[in-house]
Amino acid sequence: MKNKRLVSILGGVGLVVIGVVLYLIFHRPDLSESIVLPFIAHQKPAIDPHLPGPTPLSDKLDEVQFDGLFDLSANPSGIVYQDGLGELVGVDQDNVVTVRLKPNKRWSDSYQITVKDDKYTIAKSRDHFFSAVDLQFTIRRIMTLGSLSPDYILLIQAMESPGFEGPDDRGEIRFRFRQNRIWKEADIKESLSFKILPEGSPMNALNYTVGTAAYMPLPPKEGVSNYFRTPDGGAAIPDLILAPFIDNSTYTTELRNGAINVLLESPFGALSPVLTDSRKFFTKSNISTTMFAVLFNTGRLSRDQRTQLRRLLDSRLIADRFFNVGTPQQRHIQDYKGNRDNYADYVNHSVFPTSSYYIEEKIVEPAPARDNAPADLSLLPDTVRIKACTNFGFREEYSELADILNDPAVTRGKVKVTIVGNEEIQRGNYDAVVVAFTGYRSNFLFDLYDIFLRQPDLVTYRINLEVSDDARGAQTVSPGSFRRENNFFGLDAGADSPDKADVNQFLQYVYGFMSTRNIGDKQEYSRRIDQLEHGLSLGAWLFSVPSLAYFSTQFDSTSISLYGVASQLSTIKQWRETPDR
Amino acid sequence: MRSKLFLSLFFSLLAGCATFKELQPKPELSPAERGYIELRNDKEDFQLDQGKQYFIRFPRPLHDNFDIVLTTNAKWYMDTYLTRTFDDGKGPIVRIQDEASREDSSSVYAVDLSSGTYFWVIDTVRQDIGLHLQYRYVPRWRHRFENEYAGFKQTLSGSLVDRSTYSSSPGAIPIESVDFAERLGYVGSRTSKLNAMNEQLKKLADLFPPDIAAANDTAYRNFKTLRAAVEDEIQFQQNYAAALSIFQKEKNAGNNTGSFLSDALAYAEFLRQHDRYPALMVEKARKTIMLRLNDAVPYYEQQLRNKKDVKPIVLDPPLEPVQQLYAASGRGIPPAFEALRTFVERFNLEASALQAATVRLKELHALVDKTISPPAASFYAGIEASARDIRAGIPPPQAASSERYRGLDAASLLALELARAAEQADDFQALFGSGSQIAADITARSWWTAESKTRDLYVGKDGRTFASVERHREKLVRWFESDIFNGVRNATRERLDAFVKLHESTYTDVPRLYADSAFQPAYNLSFSAAGQGVLAQKKGQIDEYINKVRHFQFPEAAIRVIYADFTRDMSAPDGVDRARAVVEHGKEYKGNDKQLTAIVSECDPAAAKWIVHPKEYRRLLALPVTSNRKGSNDYMFRIRLQIPSDAQFPVFDVNIKLPRELAEGAGREQWYDLITINNTPIKNEGRFRITSPTSDNGYESQITPVQMDKEGRNILEVRFKKSSYRVYEISAMAQVPIMKKN
Structure with missing residues (x-):
């Protein structure tokens, strides 16, 4: 009797298990012919091809949606430039660069998309071809944005007066490049790789949706568009889907479970213990683009207090704790050089991350060499109140950091x-706030606006740069760029305080750094910024996290090149699925 | 007919124009010896006009040595001459001497058979005269003798000397009592006259025709009689004078034995020719001479005692005439004189030998002394042979053993000097014998043997000290050291130079070339009389040359040759090998030729190629660093950025233009394995950017940003794999970068 009962129980359990397995099999999402990327549901990507985006994904999607005259791509040997909306005809001895425009390129609004039962139908609409006026508009917009846009730097370093002549009857336009160098093909194409918007687009919009690239956005659902390859875009994989999640803590599980097939940034930048099956997943390492910092509120903490607080926050110790170094739960990392668990390489000692050009080439000397004195806790408030918000990405990381600092x-x-x-x-x-800076570049164009001029608002990404013309007509930064309420640091260039002169100077340096087209100036500004920031003690620049992307082996790894500062999605058009899957 | 007449007239005219008119005697002139014959023109004398010129043909004589004698009363009115050839006064005229030119009425011309005709030319007629002329053809001897005979006889009679003393005639003055000087002068003057006359007679005798003796010619008979008398008187006077001279010498010598002996030869000669003189006078002379000879040996021995040197004995007067005098006297040589002669002869033999040996030894010394640099090998053999010859020429010192003369200082000294000379010769022979062997060893390049023998020579092996030639021994040691050193050095050089010449274009296994024994000394020197310091110095000189070749000449030559071959076709199958050979040579090269250094650097993939100017491409070579000739190889090239810059932190783009062969597959597969800057890998995944070479960009890859440490080495290294084994030409350029968004 007992045996019958036991058999019945076991049979029941077996049926349940089989049922669960069958459920998982038949309900596992079918991601074939789709690229599925996760994003934080309440951090909707905002696409502006000329400005840094509020989320890492925003900038990456620029590449998906827009073309430049030339588009950055890659092959196994490195960076290559593909013709976008232009074709390089040549450069003459006077550095006049001739580009033949591609008038047959259609803007994505040449197609009409209808949705029915989650099925999309793409139909031809009125042709909207790319033309020189679109280019003219785009250049005008970039020049208007000024130093807010990295493209501005590219244009002014290439041309005295960014603009072009033409087109002639062959559809060719001519740019008069500066005479100070031999303009190699790569330099020309890089300078002309800014993304082009159609003429008539708003000068300032939250999202730009009409492009000419391989993918065009589908009608948004809950404010977020998926993408479908344009009929003449040439992408290998038709769908690019943005999958919303509450936070990033489940990303690896979702990837393992097949809910997504691409994870561009793994949590903590670490190797995931649940994604170790190399038959199912492969990784691509990249240079860091995210760093964590504790930003000090200058309105709450005096310079001395900030100095002591910086001394108190031992970046190396915090980083080791962050990665659970030496514990069974150690988060292992691997960088693009093949180094493993090289945590010290990610510890930052300056506002310029250790991986950046400015630190790596010793343009800026690392801070510990000049300040390793113990913190004088007597100068600090009884409790330094640090705030962190976990609702806008990096939930796990913020929580971990909070525990560590507590x-x-x-x-x-x-x-x-x-x-x-x-x-x-x-x-x-707050006395201080923990902030993750994402998508930073480690090259010359490291973005200080993102750090110092960003509105302290994790919902709305805003850079508070105010400029005005000086007596000579040159553009200069206005003190209004630093107001207590418009940056994380409470910096106020107009407020009377002992730091006022330094704060104003600091603002000048930041602007100088961001707006110059001269590398030498860049270097000098970086040193001054580092030194002055060190004196002002504006933050504790804790560490960066590795950039580690996971891919499902649904994709052919050889078709995916993630090169350095190049956007991870710049080669998305080339991505292919593994043939025999 | 008319023409004939014209010609006749013409020639008559011509004849009438001759300068000299020929006189043609009738009867014709006869050369027969017939006394004087009148020269007639049809029984008349020829009439000569003042101012006119004439000539007469005379036939040649019947025999040689004839005179034509012309007598005329008109000689004073004419200028005439006889000549063998005559053409109306034209051309050169050789006048035959008129032997009677001083006479007013005759002329004598010597004629012979060599001319067919003689021309007597009347060159000048001072007034119109009739030519009354006699001519005579006469043998010359007769003509002369007839003219001189009376004078000859008178001379003879006036030159005769009284013979009584000479003949010791009773009552005559004994010869020893004669005033020799006066008498010799008297006799001598007469003998001179007779000799002069006799000479004239001899000349006449030469003119005699061969058959004169058979002819019963009176003049000839007179000639013979006269000449016999003359010669007899001359002979007598000479003998008489000789005898007078002997007695005069003996008398003049007085008590001076030396003076007497100095005329020994004359006495001996007189006695040897005793048959010429009267026996009584000869005997008288012999007795006188032999008496004086008793003083000869004592006289000479005194000279020997006075001699204190080893030069040959030079007796005064010499012994030989005295010896001859003894012989001529017929009494034999006395034993004392013989002992003296034997001693002197032996002494002089030894002394001469010593002198010769001494001279030759001095010459050897001088020869060695004046030779200041190491000589040829034959020098030693030559001196050894000379020394041997000198030694053979040094006799044993027997003179000092003479029983009669052993106590003489000169004899003892001579013995001593001979022994010294012998020792020197022996030392020379031994020293230079060894030297000859060493020289032969050196010539044969038997360095070890030569050096060992030189060491033996220096330390005096077998106890031989070479004391008498000590300074030469030291010199020889120095020479041989020098020769061995020079020989080893030259042999090293020759071997090394030949090696270099042979291998300057060799491009395989170059390290083996430098490991070759050619880069070692031909012999490792181990000895120097001057000590270890000098030895080390010499070895250092050889090593210096080796090092010079090893580190300068060989790599210089080889690099140029191999590089020239290399650059002719870099892509040739052996291009890599040549480039590597250049690099291997470059490792040895220590010169400062910038061109060579640049060549080596160009061929050395490990040597970073400097880029010192922005915006300028420079060529560089990518070479395999592995050696798989038929498969894949690892390649490498390096660039060193050292561009002057005002910037504190200069930064550059580096643009590398690749050959299509390397880059055309870059789109499918990464063309490089590794790019590093100062050994730090550059990866596209990092903050660096490497553009891919494509056909669109002319297969040019850009690496940026490359930071340049102004004080340091900024080495950009690129490594790649390629299934080839060859050299690739690459261009690189750097310039200030632009800032890039991506």
Whole structure:
């Protein structure tokens, strides 16, 4: 009797297991012919091809949607430029660059998309071809954006007066490049790789949707568009789907479960223990693009206090704790050079990350060499109140950091980290705030606006740069760019404070750094910024996290090139599925 | 007919124009010896007009040595001459001497058979005269003798000397009592006259025709009688004078034995020719001479005692005439004189030998002394042979053993000097014998043997000290050291130079070339009389040359040759080998030729190629660093950025233009394995950017940004694989970069 009962129980359990397995099999999403990327549901990508985006994904999607005259791509040997909306005819001895425009390129609004039962139908609409006026408009917009746009730097370093002549009857236009160098093909195409918007687009919009590239956005659902390859775009994989999730903590699981097939940034930048099956997943390492910092509120903490707080926050110790170094739960990392668990390489000692050009080439000397004195805790408030918001990405990382900083073993009981909502951040109600800076470039164009001029609002990405013309007609930064409420640091160039002169100077340096087209100036500004920032003690630049992307072996790994500062999706058109899957 | 008449007239005219008119005697002139014959013109004398010129043909004589004698009363009115050839006064005229030119009425011309005709030319007629002329053909001897005979006889009679003393005639003055000087002068003057006359007679005798003796010619008979008398008187006077001279010498010598002996030869000669003189006078002379000879040996021995040197004995007067005098006297040589002669002869033999040996030894010394640099090998053999010859020429010192003369200082000294000379010769022979062997060893390049023997020579092996030629021994040691050193050095050089010449174009296994024994000394020197310091110095000189060749000449020559071959076709199958050979040579090269250094650097993939100017391409070579000739190889090239810049942190783009063969597959597969800057890998995944070479960009890859440390080495290294084994030409350029968004 007992045996019958036992058999019945076991049979029941077996049926349940089989049922679950069958459920998983038949309900596993079919991601074939799709690229599925996760994003934080309440951090909707905002696409502006000329400005840094609020989320890492935003900038990457620029490449998906827009063409330049020339588009960045890659092959196994490195960067290549493909013809976008132009074809390089040549450069003469006077550095006049001739480009033949491609008038047959259609803007994506040449197609009409209808949705029915989650099925998309693409039909031809009125042709909207690319023309020189679109290019003219785009250049005008970039020049208007000025130093806010990296494209501005590219244009002004290439041309005295960015613009072109033509087109002639062959559809060729001519750019008069500067005479100061031999303009190689790569340099010309890089300078002309800014993404082109159609004439008539708004000068300032939250999202730009009409492009000419391989993918065009589908009608948005809940404010976010998926993408479908344009009929003449040439992409190998038809669908690019953005899959919303609450936070990034489940990304690896979702990838393992097949809900997504591409994870461009793994949590903590670490190798995932659930994605170790190389038959199912492969990785692509890249240079860091995300760093964590504790930004000090200059309205709450004096310079001395900030100095002591910076000394208190031991970046190396915090990084080791962050990656659980030496514990069974150690988060292993691997960089693009093949190094493993090289955590020290990610510890930052300056606003310029260790991986950046400015530190790596010793343009800026790392801070520890000049300040390794112990913190004088007596100068600090009883409790330094640090805030962090976990709702806009990096939930796991912020939580981990909060735990670490709250550990008396790390901050000697002087720090209290609280997870707060965005409102607290907006109000500046903190002694310091933990912020993750994403998508930074480690090349010359490291973005200081993103750090110092960003509105302390994790919902809306805004750079508060105010410029005006000086007496000579040259553009200069206005003190209004630093107001207490419009940056994470509470920096206020107009407020009377002991730091006022330094703060104004600092603003000048930041602007100078961001707006110059001269590398030498860039280097000098970087040193001055680093030194002055060190004096002002504006933050503790904790560490960067590795950039590690996971891909399902659904994709042919050889078709995916993720090269350095190039956008990860710049080669998306070339991605192919593995043939025998 | 008319023409004939014209010609006759013409020639008559011509004849009438001759300068000299020929006189044609009738009867014709006869050459027969017939006394004087009148020269007639049809029984008349020829009439000569003042101012006119004439000539007469005379036939040649019947025999040689004839005179034509012409007598005329008109000689004073004419200028005449006889000649063998005559053409109306034209051309050169050789006048035959008129032997009677001083006479007013005759002329004598010597004629012979060599001319067929003689021309007597009347060159000048001072007034109109009739030519009354006699001519005579007469043998010359007769003509002369007839003219001189009376004078001859008178001379003879006036030159005769009284013979009584000479003949010791009773009552005559004994010869020893004669005033020799006066008498010799008296006799001598007469003998001179007779000799002069006799000479004239001899000349006449030469003119005699061969058959004169058979002819019963009176003049000839007179000639013979006269000449016999003359010769007899001359003979007598000479003998008499000789005897007078002997007695005069003996008398003049007085008590001076030396003076007497100095005329020994004359005495001996007199006694040897005793048959010429009267026996009584000869005997008288012999007795006188032999008496004086008793003083000869003592006289000479005194000279020997006075001699204190080893030069040959030079007795005064010499012994030989005295010896001859003894012989001529017929009494034999006395034993004492013989002992003296034997001693002197032996002494002089030894002394001469010593002198010769001494001279030759001095010459050897001088020869060695004046030879200041190491000589040829034959020098030693030559001196050894000379020394041997000198030694053979040094006799044993027997003179000093003479029983009679052993106590003489000169004899003892001579013995001593002979022994010294012998020792020197022996030392020379031994020293230079060894030297000859060493020289032969050196010539044969038997360095070890030569050096060992030189060491033996220096340390005096077998106890031989070479004391008498000590300074030469030291010199020889120095020479041989020098020769061995020079020989080893030259042999090293020759071997090395030949090796270099042979291998300057060799491009395989170059390290083996430098490991060759040619780069070692031909012999490792181990000895120097001057000590270890000098030895080390010499070895250092050889090593210096080797090093010079090893580190300068050989790599210089080889690099140029191999590089020239290399650049003719870099892509040739052996291009890599040549480039590597250049590099291997470059490792040895220590010169400062910038061109060579640049060549080596160009061929050395490990040597970074400097880029010192922005915006300028420079060529560089990519070479395999592995050696798989039929498969895939690893390649490498390096660039060193050292561009002057005002910037504190200069940064550059590096643009590398690749050959199509390397880059055309870059789109399918990464064309490089590794790119590093200062050994740090550059990866596209990082902050660097490497553009792919494509046909669109002319297969040019851009690497940026490359930071240049102004004080340091900025080495950009590129490694790639390629299934080839060859050299690729690449261009590189750097310039200030632009900032790039991507």
